[in-house]
Amino acid sequence: KEQQQSRRSRSTRQKYEQQSSKRKTLIIMEGAEVVARSAEWWKVVVSTFSDEQWVQNFRMSKETFTYLCQRVQPAMEKQDVNYRLCVPLQQRVAIAVWKLATNADYRSIAHLFGVSRSTACKCLKAFCSAVEDILLPEAIQFPNGLPHCVGAIDGSHIPILAPQEYHTQYYNRKGWYSIVLQAVMDGKGLFWNVFAGLPGSMHDARVLRRSGLWNMADRLFGGQHRVIGDHDWGYYILGDAAHPQTSWLMKPFMDNGRLTEEQTNFNVKLSRARVGRWRCLLRRNDCNLDTVKSVVITCCVLHNLCESHGEDFREEWAEPVLFNQPDAPLQDGADTGVAARAALMSHLTN
Structure with missing residues (x-):
């Protein structure tokens, strides 16, 4: 038998x-x-x-x-x-x-x-x-006991099928339908803030201003302060050129072909993280719009779970990106954190 x-x-x-x-x-x-x-x-x-x-x-x-x-x-x-x-x-x-x-x-x-x-x-x-x-x-919490830089923020477009309603709003600059995932990741590779579901045509700066992170900024980043150069400042996160410059969000210098060596080195330090463990974030998702948002948040939680349990990410899981991410237009308007960025650059290069 x-x-x-x-x-x-x-x-x-x-x-x-x-x-x-x-x-x-x-x-x-x-x-x-x-x-x-x-x-x-x-x-x-x-x-x-x-x-x-x-x-x-x-x-x-x-x-x-x-x-x-x-x-x-x-x-x-x-x-x-x-x-x-x-x-x-x-x-x-x-x-x-x-x-x-x-x-x-x-x-x-x-x-x-x-x-x-x-x-x-x-x-x-x-x-x-x-x-x-x-x-x-x-699983998604503000980090404790870390240096004043508490993470990097980035937006990612998640491919979706064209929604039946308001489909033009989800058509991004690269010519495909998507929703936006805004995520903040700490130095250990863990997400501590995620926001997903807004249409792919929306600018990163507008997504940020509509997220809970923007509304909670004063409470999250207004705690302990530290003097760097002549600037007294608290916690901050790192962003890219599409985000607004604030006292709590540092973005790279605009590359106009005339960056100094210090500015170039500063930009190099602003690195972005990538999640490749879950292929549903890399390919067009066949779920309906409400489910896609839930799927994206779930993948972020599972990422943190795997990282906290010591699950190694394997390089063979990484696949070529089928949908190239749209290049967001540069953020216009007055920057309120220019002095903080200059002080940080000086601190990093000295």
């Missing part, structure tokens, strides 16, 4: 397993007639994954995945009873994480995990909702 089960396991694995030389991940070929909808792949194949295979497929170790399931369990157990009884919690979380990690279409995911497309969609929405309710408040 054990030999029969062993042969059945090997047969099932051979049936479902195809190694992608590009992604190094177990995939199911879309449209393959040999694939019938069943839960065998999840129950038989995934249970035999090595530690390496688990990380390659789910972008985190099995230990972190188990921890994630435990944390979202209270919220996800309150969801629709019909599909909750049919699909175990870990399988529902795996479906959502697989979607976020691969951005595969719902049809492929449904066949792979042995569920219907509507169930796969429900799993993603329920998981993202649980992450936002339970993990977001503790």
